[in-house]
Amino acid sequence: MATASSPTGRRHVVARAADLPDGSVEIVEVAGRSIGVYNVDGRLYGLRNVCPHHGAPLCRGPVSGTMLPSDPQEYRYSETEEHLIVRCPWHGYEFRLDDGRSLVAPDRMRAKTYRVEREGDEIVLYL
Amino acid sequence: MTQLIDCDVHPNFSNGLQDLMPYMTETWRKRLGIGQGGLTGNFAASSFVLPLDYLYINTAGAYRSDAGTADMAPGTDAAFTAEHLLDTHGIDRAILIAGHLLGIGAMPDATVASTIASAYNEWMCERWLQVDDRYRGALAIAPQDPELAVKEIHRMADRPGIAGIFMPLHDILMGEKHYHPIYEAAAHHGLPISMHPSGTENVFARAPRMAGAPTYYLEWHTALSQIHQSNVLSLLCHGVFERFPNLKIVIAEGGFAWIAEIMWKLDRDWQGLRDEVPWIKRPPSEYLLESIRFTTQPFVEPHKKEHVLQLLDMVHAERTLLFSSDYPHWDFDDPKRVLSGLPPDLRQRICVDNAREIYGDRI
Numbered sequence: 001m002a003t004a005s006s007p008t009g010r011r012h013v014v015a016r017a018a019d020l021p022d023g024s025v026e027i028v029e030v031a032g033r034s035i036g037v038y039n040v041d042g043r044l045y046g047l048r049n050v051c052p053h054h055g056a057p058l059c060r061g062p063v064s065g066t067m068l069p070s071d072p073q074e075y076r077y078s079e080t081e082e083h084l085i086v087r088c089p090w091h092g093y094e095f096r097l098d099d100g101r102s103l104v105a106p107d108r109m110r111a112k113t114y115r116v117e118r119e120g121d122e123i124v125l126y127l
Numbered sequence: 128m129t130q131l132i133d134c135d136v137h138p139n140f141s142n143g144l145q146d147l148m149p150y151m152t153e154t155w156r157k158r159l160g161i162g163q164g165g166l167t168g169n170f171a172a173s174s175f176v177l178p179l180d181y182l183y184i185n186t187a188g189a190y191r192s193d194a195g196t197a198d199m200a201p202g203t204d205a206a207f208t209a210e211h212l213l214d215t216h217g218i219d220r221a222i223l224i225a226g227h228l229l230g231i232g233a234m235p236d237a238t239v240a241s242t243i244a245s246a247y248n249e250w251m252c253e254r255w256l257q258v259d260d261r262y263r264g265a266l267a268i269a270p271q272d273p274e275l276a277v278k279e280i281h282r283m284a285d286r287p288g289i290a291g292i293f294m295p296l297h298d299i300l301m302g303e304k305h306y307h308p309i310y311e312a313a314a315h316h317g318l319p320i321s322m323h324p325s326g327t328e329n330v331f332a333r334a335p336r337m338a339g340a341p342t343y344y345l346e347w348h349t350a351l352s353q354i355h356q357s358n359v360l361s362l363l364c365h366g367v368f369e370r371f372p373n374l375k376i377v378i379a380e381g382g383f384a385w386i387a388e389i390m391w392k393l394d395r396d397w398q399g400l401r402d403e404v405p406w407i408k409r410p411p412s413e414y415l416l417e418s419i420r421f422t423t424q425p426f427v428e429p430h431k432k433e434h435v436l437q438l439l440d441m442v443h444a445e446r447t448l449l450f451s452s453d454y455p456h457w458d459f460d461d462p463k464r465v466l467s468g469l470p471p472d473l474r475q476r477i478c479v480d481n482a483r484e485i486y487g488d489r490i
Contacts, residue, residue, distance in 0.1 A: 053398075067402035072366035073304070075405065092399030104398045104410070 008115060009126035017121050020044075027059050030127055037116055037123060038063065038097060040084060045097045046114030046125050047086060052102070056090035058111055063087075066094055066103065129219045131462060132482040132490060135323070135379045135422045135451035136212065137226030138255050139202035144175060150246035150253075159239065175239065178230035178334070180326035183347040185457060194455030201455035202226055205258035212454045213261050216462050220482075220490055221454075222321070223255055224293045224379060225267045230327035232295035233334035237271030241279065244269045248283050256288035263490060265293035265321050271333070273308040280309070284316040290489040291377070292318045296325040298333045301358040301376075302365030310371045319375035319420070319485045322358060324351045355381030356389060359419060363393065366406035368414040375485045376419045380453055383421040387441040390415060416443055420485055422451035423477065425458050426465040435468060445476045 014028040020039045027036050027049055034049035036059025051058040063086050065079025085094040085103065094103045095111050102109035115126045140146040148162045156162045160174030180189070194201035194211060202208060213221060225247050234240040244267040251264050266283040268276035276294075283289055292313050299305050301322070313320050327334035328351060329341070335354045341347035355378050362368070362376060390412035397404070397411050407414075427438060442448070452460050466474050483490055 067405040069408045070405045072370045072406040088399070091396075094399075094401065102398070104401055 012125045013122045014125045015123040020123050044116040046116040048112035051088045052109045053093050056088050058088050061087045061089040131218045131478045132220040133218045133452050134222045134449040136221040136454050137202050138223050139226040141200050141203040147246040150249040155242050177227050178233045178327045182330045183344045185344050189457050191455045205255040209259040222263050224265050228267050230325045232270045232297035233327040233331035240269035241275040263290035264288050265291040267293045270294050270297040276309050277312045280312040290486050292320045294320050296335045300361035302361030302367050310374050314371045314373040319377050321377040321379045323379040352382040363411045368418045369406050379422045383442050420449050422449050424451040424453040424460040426460050448477045449482050450478045
């Protein structure tokens, strides 16, 4: 894994672009941290692989859209970018993929997120 | 100045449905078989009876034996009760919950149950509310037929002394849409809805069901809080308070220690199960604390005295609890006994302020 300095954090090459196709996640080890690196429809996300609730390996959980707040006995599902979540594999808590915030306690419970970019053939994470 | 509000007092009939004869049409007397001069046969009833706790029996008596006389059954006389309960204990307001209608939600004929509820309401107004102005009435409805229940609520809501609604338990849990017209009418008139153990749990097909059939009265009586837990959970999970934010529910004689665990567990599990009930937009305990109240009787008697205040703190007693005596039932609570160790501020909340907040001017 190659690293170099950058104004937005240390640059870590975490995968080859070909190894992170659409709809995939790679769990990588960067500077002693376990981090999930996601490609969803060409958008890249980095999320700390530790659930802030009970420490579960968060990024082992599924990615999906979510049910929006609705009137009683009605459902509204959305999987637009701001409604993409990863669901913790233990207790099912939902965290936004883009900012790591819990849907139910966004100010109190948040998983750390990292900037991930595709640079040529490399997937790069800044930490 | 009001010092003490009792949110669960039971007026009773002296002779079952016969007491309601003056408040029913001739047609309905015929239909119910009342006022016909006794039974026509030796082995089968020829008139309707009220569903009560006929199979779980307290052989020591389910009433305070000093609450009546040889000629007068407990809770059947408004003037006697005013003296025996209100004067003795310094109670300024007593909310009446129909002692003998607790089980009508189990009756298979919804129209019969609704007619009995209407006649009871007239009886309560005339025989109790007009006798002493410290009484306040919970107008009775039959839960089986929401349309008739709504009519009854509109009919009775503005009668003098009516402060709330008593909705007997039925075999449909309280969050379901079945009840929504009733909730809409209750919220419209600002009438809190009380629920109360029915006495019929596990006895009749349309009564609330428990986990299995208890054998003993002690077992059954202690297990009644199951029913209240299930109904509270149903109300919260169906989002009833999102739909009817002004609705208030009073759980009478359902216990309250268990609400701590219900609140904690709901708040925890909701975080992972939220998408099943996306209409619950805040931690579920917040809805409970805003919209549901619990009467104090039977008050807790923990093994260590210091646990009383700890428990009251856990259940947010300063918002959630309403004093009740359950007079004239055998497990009556004397306010001086159960409230004696409480800090004055908390006592004031439980005795007066919490009830005032939900019953408003009607109290």
